[in-house]
Amino acid sequence: MELILAVVIALVVAVAVTSGLVISGRKKKQLPPAEPPSTAPTITAPPAEPHVGEEAETPREEPRRTVEEVELPAEAAPEAPAPEAPVVEEPLVEEPLAPEIEVPEPTAGRLVRLRARLARSQNSLGKGLLTLLSREHLDEDTWEEIEETLLTADVGVAPTQELVDRLRERVKVLGTRTPDELRGLLREELVALLGDFDRSVKTESPEDTPGVVMVVGVNGTGKTTTTGKLARVLVADGKSVVLGAADTFRAAAADQLQTWGERVGAHTVRGPEGGDPASIAYDAVKEGIAEKADVVLIDTAGRLHTKTGLMDELGKVKRVVEKHGPLDEILLVLDATTGQNGLIQARVFAEVVDITGIVLTKLDGTAKGGIVVAVQRELGVPVKLVGLGEGPDDLAPFEPGAFVDALIGD
The missing domain is CATH 1.20.120.140 (SRP54, nucleotide-binding domain)
Incomplete structure (x- = not known):
């Protein structure tokens, strides 16, 4: 009996010891450290809809479908391929066509x-x-x-x-x-x-160089236009022409002259706006020699006859050009409508360069035909060309007989 009691007591003691060890192990287990408080603002969710208590909805019975009644979702149709973007061909950049070469009217008659x-x-x-x-x-x-x-x-x-x-x-x-x-x-x-003058425009150089014609005159006389029309006169007579745009002070003068030249296939030598006119004139003659042209026409800047410095510069252009050879013609362009005032201009130009011929423009307007006689007497040089309109072929060689017939009629 005592032995049984001792066994029971031993069992109780063993169970107690074992329970204590388990409880002690559980107490020693450490929880993970608490996260530090977040600084982000707390977002409060809206209160949930009440679904308990008196406000809870009464459950409703819904009809139930069998497996056979449940329809599977239809398969989505395959997406059509996106249409390919049309291939846009880049337009070919065509080179500008060269202007059509015109054939000027014959100068005879x-x-x-x-x-x-x-x-x-x-x-x-x-x-x-x-x-x-x-x-x-x-x-x-x-x-x-x-x-x-x-x-x-x-x-x-x-x-x-x-x-x-x-x-x-x-x-x-x-x-x-x-x-x-x-x-x-x-x-x-x-x-x-x-008077009985030789009224032909001299373009035959005695040397193996082109004939050189320099065109001078004051602003507003139509000098650049006359130079372009004179190129047409020479081309109509079978001459090849090089143009020198030595009028560097008037805006678009070089463009204007180049346009005249392109219409008859004449090459234009030009320089920067405000450049040295003498240098451009020199290059024009040099280009004429290289191209073996018949004539070089040099358009000079329109100059007020009262500005001595500019007139001296015109003399410089003449001297520079003559390094290639003698000038064959120096044509003075006068506006026929200015009448006797044109004679003042003629005198001043004659003092600077040796005028060899006169071109009278605007003779078809309000001009008085007697200026032809007066300017010839003043300079002792002939009127060689007259302008009788704004058309490209309205510059005509001067013929005294035809001129007088037009004055007095039939």
């Missing part, structure tokens, strides 16, 4: 073709003289009216007196004066007054 334009603006001179000469009695008053008519037409004092004296003598000797006789008489005297 050009003044005759333009006679109607000249006659419209000069009728007052020719018709007025014929009317006065047809009077039955040519007294002193009539001769004074004849003189006034000639002076009004810008013929000039000395040429007018010379013409009136010759007419008086011829009429006195002639006696009877029929309209045809008077017209023939007046025509002869006017042609004689215009």
Whole structure:
């Protein structure tokens, strides 16, 4: 009995010891350290909808479907492939077409073709003289009216007196004066007054170099345009031309001249705006020699005749060009509508460069035809070309007979 009691006590003690060890092990187990408090703002969720208590909804019975009744979702149709973007071909960049080369009108007889334009603006001179000469009695008053008519037409004092004296003598000797006789008489005297000059533009150089023509004149006379039209005249006569754009002070002057040249296939030598005109003129002649051109036309800057420095520079251009050879022509462009004022310009230019010929522009407008006589007498050089319109082929070689016929009519 005692033995059984001792066994029971031993068992109880063993169980107690074992329980203590388990409890002690559990107490020694360490929990993970607490996370530090977050600094992020606390987001408070909205209160949940009450679903308990009195506010809870009463559950509703829903019809249930069998497995057979449940329809599977239809398979999504395969997406159609995205249409390919059309291939856009880059447009080919075409090179600018060269301007079509024009064929200028022949110069022979050009003044005759333009006679109607000249006659419209000069009728007052020719018709007025014929009317006065047809009077039955040519007294002193009539001769004074004849003189006034000639002076009004810008013929000039000395040429007018010379013409009136010759007419008086011829009429006195002639006696009877029929309209045809008077017209023939007046025509002869006017042609004689215009003088017998060589009016061809010199483009034949004695040396193995191109003929060089320099065009000068004041601003506003149409000098650059005249240079371009002169290139057409020379091309029409079978010449090859190189243009020198030595007018570097007027905006777009070089562009204007180059456009004229491209129309007839003439190469234009140009430089920067405000560049040295003498250098460009020199290069133009050099280019003409390299291309074996027939003629080099040099357009100089339009200069006010009162600015001595600019006029001296024109002399420099002349000297530089002459290093290649002599200048064959120096043409002075005058606006015919300026009348006697044009003579002042002519005198100043003649002092700086040796003028060899005159180009009268705008002779078809309000110009007075007598300026042809006056400017020739002033400079002792001929009018070689006249401008009778704004068309590209309205620059014509001057022909005294055709000019007088246009003045006095048929």
